[in-house]
Amino acid sequence: QSVLTQPPSVSAAPGQKVTISCSGSSSNIGDNYVSWYQHLPGTAPKLLIYDNDGRPSGIPDRFSGSKSGSSATLGITGLQTGDEADYYCGTWDRSLSGYVFGTGTKVTVL
């Protein structure tokens, strides 16, 4: 059972925007930076956002991250069919002494 809670699914039409929330606590999100990962079935996950709002080289600026208190948000603008995937937040949990992933959110492009 993950300690980071995400909505099971979000959807929008091509070109629209979606946001995915990630709710944690003072021992994880409230205490550390948040990362976001994209995971397509049968492939390795991919880093999208690190340290709350940083984008690795090659990740388009359609993807953005933010954090406030013990919650974080991933935004995807200009939605494309290729964005259909599962998305996970992640951070280190001080109490568990381990990395924790969110419950995961499936993005569907209508």
Add this chain to the structure above:
Amino acid sequence: EVQLVESGGGLVQPGGSLRLSCAASGFIFNDYAMYWVRQAPGKGLEFVSAINYNGANTYYANSVKGRFTISRDSSKNTLYLQMGSLRAEDMAVYYCARVLGSSWYVDVWGPGITVTVSS
């Protein structure tokens, strides 16, 4: 090119043991902490274990503590996960991952290896 390649997966009976390996290349292995992360069928990503850059510090998920051991061999640029007392709920795709930054996020993932626990 930075690359991680897992090996050692397969079919094992409940209660059995298995050792996963992860061969690292294209970067200075000794400079990075590493994770094992898994995904059970129909489930999300789950942190399994972590090891710091020199192997001095290790961390485990409660679900595997006392049964799994993470280690690394700098001379072989290889990460290991020794898994024992395997259960049906350990069946998953296991990913080796490179850890970066002070917040210990994953910047590189291996393609994953499947572990099946069944009699």
